[in-house]
Amino acid sequence: MKTRLMTVVLAFLIVAESFALATEESEKEILYWVAPMDPNYRRDEPGKSPMGMDLIPVYAGADEEGNDVRISPAVVQNLGVRTAAAEQGTLSRLVDTVGYIDxxxxxxxxxxxxxxxxxxxxxxxxxxxxxxxxxxxxxxxxxxxxxxxxxxxxxxxxxxxxxxxxxxxxxxxxxxxxxxxxxxxxxxxxxxxx
Structure with missing residues (x-):
């Protein structure tokens, strides 16, 4: 009985979370769609970019001229982007290269x-x-x-x-x-x- 109750509660929480995310997404107004590799390529509806990639939405209220770098979660996932906190330190000066003297x-x-x-x-x-x-x-x-x-x-x-x-x-x-x-x-x- 306890197991069934826990399963029902867990299922309810998962459904509630999904519903909250879907509601939040639908509340944002999509202004236009842009190509991920070329923000100058804009369309009024979803589709494919000239490079064959899915267009991504630009929402109302997004700061286009800001200094923030924003990448959609889907692009972050697809590209495997990793972030790290900036820290102060010494850079290595060792450089191995090939050169020709003439x-x-x-x-x-x-x-x-x-x-x-x-x-x-x-x-x-x-x-x-x-x-x-x-x-x-x-x-x-x-x-x-x-x-x-x-x-x-x-x-x-x-x-x-x-x-x-x-x-x-x-x-x-x-x-x-x-x-x-x-x-x-x-x-x-x-x-x-x-």
């Missing part, structure tokens, strides 16, 4: 030869070795450069201005500076390496 590209100069040939004397022997401006890196022997210098000297000896100008332009195109061309013109001696 040269500063703005300070790297590339040297490209305009002629074929071979290096006879190498001054800088290893990659990454520091060099300074105007430091000789190597001596280059190029049969093309030797031939171009000889042609320029023959043109100078002939006195033909058109041929001299063409030879001068060829040397310049092969990467010989105007100063080096002037020195060649004054010395009249072919340099075997540059």
């Amino acid at each position: 040269y500063d590209e703005s300070k790297v100069s590339h040297l490209h030869m305009r002629v074929s040939g071979w290096i006879e004397n190498l001054s800088v022997k290893s990659e990454g070795e520091r060099v300074s401006k105007n430091q000789r890196l190597f001596n280059l022997y190029s049969p093309d450069l030797v031939n171009a210098q000889e042609e320029f000297l023959r043109a100078l000896n002939s006195g033909n201005q058109g041929l001299i100008q063409a030879s001068r332009e060829r040397l310049n195109a092969l990467g010989i500076s105007r100063g080096d061309i002037t020195r060649l013109e004054n010395r009249r001696k072919v340099r075997q390496t540059v």
Whole structure:
């Protein structure tokens, strides 16, 4: 008899609680429905958002501009949101990460030869070795450069201005500076390496 009485009382309490929750929900006035992931997507009736999620109701009296963060209980349950009280403490400074070290590209100069040939004397022997401006890196022997210098000297000896100008332009195109061309013109001696 006691067991039946306890069962009836327990059932009554459960039904009363459910009825109270349902009454409380029905008393709130629904203003509109919004998408859970985009509060700008509003509708006048329940439905699905563009992402396929159920729209959630916004009730009258809800503070839209407040600083409170409010998440509906259904969303909290679905997402598994967990909360904790804020507390003061020290943050760890240990950070493990992956990184790459490379040269500063703005300070790297590339040297490209305009002629074929071979290096006879190498001054800088290893990659990454520091060099300074105007430091000789190597001596280059190029049969093309030797031939171009000889042609320029023959043109100078002939006195033909058109041929001299063409030879001068060829040397310049092969990467010989105007100063080096002037020195060649004054010395009249072919340099075997540059």
